[in-house]
Amino acid sequence: MRKIFGRVYVVIIMLFLYLPILALIVLSFNEAKSMSVWKGFSLRWYEELFHSKLMVQAIANTFSIAILAALIATIIGTLAVLGLAAMKPRTETVLMGFNNIPMLNADIVTGIALMLFFLMFHWPRGYLTVLFSHTVFCIPYVILSVKPRLNKNTDKLFEAALDLGASERYAFRKIVLPELRPGIMSGFLLSFTMSVDDFIITYFTRGAGINTISTLIYSQVKVGIRPSLFALSTIVFVTALVVLVAVNLRQKRIDAKQAY
Amino acid sequence: MSELIRLESIVKSFDDTVVLNGINLSVAENEFVTLLGPSGCGKTTTLRIIGGFERPDEGRVFFDGKDITNMPANQRPVNTVFQNYALFPHMTVGENIAFSMRVRNKPESYIKDKIKYALKLVNLDGFDGRRIDQLSGGQQQRIAMARAIVNEPRVLLLDEPLGALDLKLRQEMQYELVRLKKELGITFLYITHDQEEALTMSDKVVVMNEGYIQQEGTPEQIYDEPVNAFVADFIGDSNILPGQMTDEKLVRINGVDYPCIDGTEQGFPPGRLVDVVIRPEDIDILPYGQGQFNGTIISKLFIGVHYEMLVQSEDGNIEWLLQNYDQHDVGEKIGMKVDPENIQIMHKPKSEAESARELDL
Numbered sequence: 001m002r003k004i005f006g007r008v009y010v011v012i013i014m015l016f017l018y019l020p021i022l023a024l025i026v027l028s029f030n031e032a033k034s035m036s037v038w039k040g041f042s043l044r045w046y047e048e049l050f051h052s053k054l055m056v057q058a059i060a061n062t063f064s065i066a067i068l069a070a071l072i073a074t075i076i077g078t079l080a081v082l083g084l085a086a087m088k089p090r091t092e093t094v095l096m097g098f099n100n101i102p103m104l105n106a107d108i109v110t111g112i113a114l115m116l117f118f119l120m121f122h123w124p125r126g127y128l129t130v131l132f133s134h135t136v137f138c139i140p141y142v143i144l145s146v147k148p149r150l151n152k153n154t155d156k157l158f159e160a161a162l163d164l165g166a167s168e169r170y171a172f173r174k175i176v177l178p179e180l181r182p183g184i185m186s187g188f189l190l191s192f193t194m195s196v197d198d199f200i201i202t203y204f205t206r207g208a209g210i211n212t213i214s215t216l217i218y219s220q221v222k223v224g225i226r227p228s229l230f231a232l233s234t235i236v237f238v239t240a241l242v243v244l245v246a247v248n249l250r251q252k253r254i255d256a257k258q259a260y
Numbered sequence: 261m262s263e264l265i266r267l268e269s270i271v272k273s274f275d276d277t278v279v280l281n282g283i284n285l286s287v288a289e290n291e292f293v294t295l296l297g298p299s300g301c302g303k304t305t306t307l308r309i310i311g312g313f314e315r316p317d318e319g320r321v322f323f324d325g326k327d328i329t330n331m332p333a334n335q336r337p338v339n340t341v342f343q344n345y346a347l348f349p350h351m352t353v354g355e356n357i358a359f360s361m362r363v364r365n366k367p368e369s370y371i372k373d374k375i376k377y378a379l380k381l382v383n384l385d386g387f388d389g390r391r392i393d394q395l396s397g398g399q400q401q402r403i404a405m406a407r408a409i410v411n412e413p414r415v416l417l418l419d420e421p422l423g424a425l426d427l428k429l430r431q432e433m434q435y436e437l438v439r440l441k442k443e444l445g446i447t448f449l450y451i452t453h454d455q456e457e458a459l460t461m462s463d464k465v466v467v468m469n470e471g472y473i474q475q476e477g478t479p480e481q482i483y484d485e486p487v488n489a490f491v492a493d494f495i496g497d498s499n500i501l502p503g504q505m506t507d508e509k510l511v512r513i514n515g516v517d518y519p520c521i522d523g524t525e526q527g528f529p530p531g532r533l534v535d536v537v538i539r540p541e542d543i544d545i546l547p548y549g550q551g552q553f554n555g556t557i558i559s560k561l562f563i564g565v566h567y568e569m570l571v572q573s574e575d576g577n578i579e580w581l582l583q584n585y586d587q588h589d590v591g592e593k594i595g596m597k598v599d600p601e602n603i604q605i606m607h608k609p610k611s612e613a614e615s616a617r618e619l620d621l
Contacts (some may be wrong), residue, residue, distance in 0.1 A: 159313055160346035162333040164360035164411065174359075178350045 010038060021237060028230035035227075045231040058216040062196055063126065066210065069134035070191035075102070077142025078184055082145075085150050096147075099140045110137060111204035119203065125207035133205040134195045142187035143196060149183035150176075189247065193240070263325075264289045264415060264447055265310060265581070270319035272305055279305045281471035282420060287415070287449060292441055294450045296458040297468035298494070303451050306468075307417050312336045324414075339413040345404040347392045352371065353379075353403050354388030360411040381443065382436075398429045405440065415447040415587035420448045422457065434460055455495050459483060467491050488606050492537040497568075499543075499581055502608070503536040505529065511605060514578050516553050520603040528605050535606040540568070540583040542602035551595030555580060560590050571596070 028046070032039035049055050084092050102110065114133045118125055154176055161171035199214040206215060213236060217229055265287040272388075273278040280302045285443060287293045289494075295303040309321060312333030321329045328336060339360075348356050354375050361371045368370035375388050390425050395403065398541040408416055418437075422430045441448050453459055458465045459479040467474040467482060475487045486492035489500045503513040509523040509529050548554060555571040558579070567587055571580040571594065580596070588594060604620055 063599040154342065155349060156342060158343055159333070160340070160348075161359070162313075162338045163311060163338075163342075163531045164407070165334050166359070167334060170363060175348055179454075 018257070024230050025234050025237070027227060028234045029248060032228060033227060041194045045227040049228040049231045049235075052228065054211070055216065055228065058211040058213050059232070059235075060143045061130075061167065061210060062212040062214075065127070065131050065134055066192050066195035069131055069138055070188050072131075072135045073138035073142050074184060074188045077139045077187055078146050079144045080139070080143050081150055081180075084147070099143050101145075103140050107198070107200040108204075111201040114201065115204040116253075125205060127205070127207075127210050129205045130202055130210065130212070133201050136196065137198075137201060138191035138194055141190050142184075145187040145190060146180055149180045154179050194227040196236075196240075263402075264291075264323065265449070266322040267306070267310070268320045268322070268533070270309060270316045270321070272309065272314065272316050277366060279471055280309075280316070283471075283473060285416040285466065285476075287472065289414075290445060290447055292438075292463045293466065294452060294458040294462040294464070295466050295468055296455060296494070297474075298453055301468040302471040303453075303468050304419060307340075307419055307449065307451050311338060311340050311417050320515060328578050333431060337413055338415040338417055339411050340407040340417040340419065341401075341404045341408050343419045343423060344471065345400045345421075346475075347400055347407070349357075349392050351392070351532070352388065352516055353384075353390045353395070355391065356392065356403060357407045357410055358386070359407065368475065369600060374410045378410045381440065384405045390421050398433065398473070401433065409440075409444060409620050413446065416444075418448060418450045420451055422452075422454075422602070430454075430457070437461060440542075447462070453556070459495070467494060469494075480550040484546045485604055486537055486606065488609065489535050489537070490533075492604070492606070494578075497540050497581055497583075499536075499538045501536045501538070501542065501578065503534050503605075505532045505534060505605075509600075511603065513574060514553075514575070518552060518598060518603055520605055521598045522603075527607070530551060533608050535602040537606060538580075538598055538602060541566075542598055543580060543582050544597050544599075545582070545584055545586065545588065546595040546597055548593045548595050551597040553597075554593060554595050557588055557590050557592050557594065561589070 017099060026038075027035060029041050029043070030038055031042040031044065084095060087095070111133075114129075114136070115125075117123075118129050155180065156170050157175050161175045166174070197214075199218065201216070202212050203215055206212070211219070211225065213232060217225075217232075220226070220229060264284050265285070267283050267285040270280050270283040277383050278426075281300070283306060285306070294366070295306060297303050302465070305314060312328075312331060312335075316329065318442045319329075320327055323337065348359065351359070357375045357378050358371045361374060366374075379385055379387055382405050384399060384402055384406070387403070392400065392403075404421070421437075422433050425433060434457060437448070437450075449460065450458075462479055464476065465479055465482045466476045469490050469560065475482060475491045479483075482491065483495055486498075488496060490509055492498045501513050503511045505523075505528050506517055507604045509520055510517050510530075511520050511522075511528075511534065512518075513536055524530075528534055544551070553573065555573045557569050558572050559570045562569045563583075563619070566585050567581045569588065571582055572578070573580065582596070
């Protein structure tokens, strides 16, 4: 009895989580414009999606900003971790506190603050301000995922490399960097998804002429949603799914290799 | 034997804590020297200064007559076996061993031969393709050795290399290390807090405490003639008792006079207050009343080879620690005697600070 109840419970949760997404995917292939009538399979909305300059531009913006912001944040964050490690423990603790605050801060506060900042310095808002903002809010996550990889153990390995005659640069490249790599990778992926996902900060820091997927959908809601947006959402969802599966499979392969 | 490493009045502090208080040390070519002391005594810092990972605040480090105080670690002709081995986890055993040779751009054929030779030396033939996390603690230890010696250093620094191994393995590795040293014919500078390790392997033991060298000598000298209570206490169990010289080569402990072999010549004139060390295995048990002093056995432990007993003196002032092959019962009254050559007389420290500095004077 208890077992049945447990299973039903899990099924209900799954339905609530995935049924809406399933409905979205199904509707994206619907011939009809209506959300309640199924008129047959069609790729019509996908065609419309790729013929709409507005949407293609939004997709391009979203992913180019995500990749660039993740890349820049990963580089700055990793360098910050190296810098922090060389500081006195007290300074390091204080700075790590500053690092953690933006993550706890509400997005709306960060968004408005950044907007005011750009206004104050008369920085015309557009692609660059969005990229700047995304880079800024991604850095703390990179620091948080790289920092644990740089510890006493990495210090020891670095010293061991020096002891064996390596120059500091060689020891860093061959020994320390490979140790940090998993943290750097996860910091990059985390930043990428955070950036793709973001709406609020983008909304406040974008100019009039630029849209990402999330701000485009928001503006379309007001004039009535076209099914091409379902097609867009489906593509985003499937992309995320593929990346997730790939990352998991890779991790499994690494684990299996380590277990051997 | 010629001198290979010399430390001259090395002083080192971290923040406000003085870790080394003017260390002078000389290590000869092909010697097995052990720095022995409790944690925090400065032995690891001494090793790190020789390895080039710390700079001394004062003093100089000489290697083969050359001043290397400011030479960076990667140019020093020494290699280190680290406490937790510090093997590179993302590299195979072979790549770990090859590291120092690849840094120096040696030809691959040379590297291959060297890996083979090193693995053979540490009895791990054919392990070059293994991953580090597939190795047991003992195997990792051997690979750390192999990695450190392929570079043919003139001195191998070993930082508590056996600390993480279990007792049985540790004893095996002690023989291994001595064998390795013989085969390589190089100098070993070894760090440990384990007195047994120090005594079994070393040519010379250097006992350290609180940043001072307490005593330097062969294992026999350190064990048989500790210069102060710290050394006596650190090297094995012992009875350390306050005494006073009552006559030439006569020391009084708890009201009983014992003949000994130290007198004015050794710096212990009559009247001088001293500390006396008597090793528990050096106290002979005789029938009651027939020895130099009497006591009652108050506890007994079987340790394996021998029994360890606590004996209380008749006036109740002193508890003696005894080790004996024969069994005696708790409550039994016995007589005891100590041969003069087994009584080690030491200078009494005048204060805490002086006790640490004692040997430097």
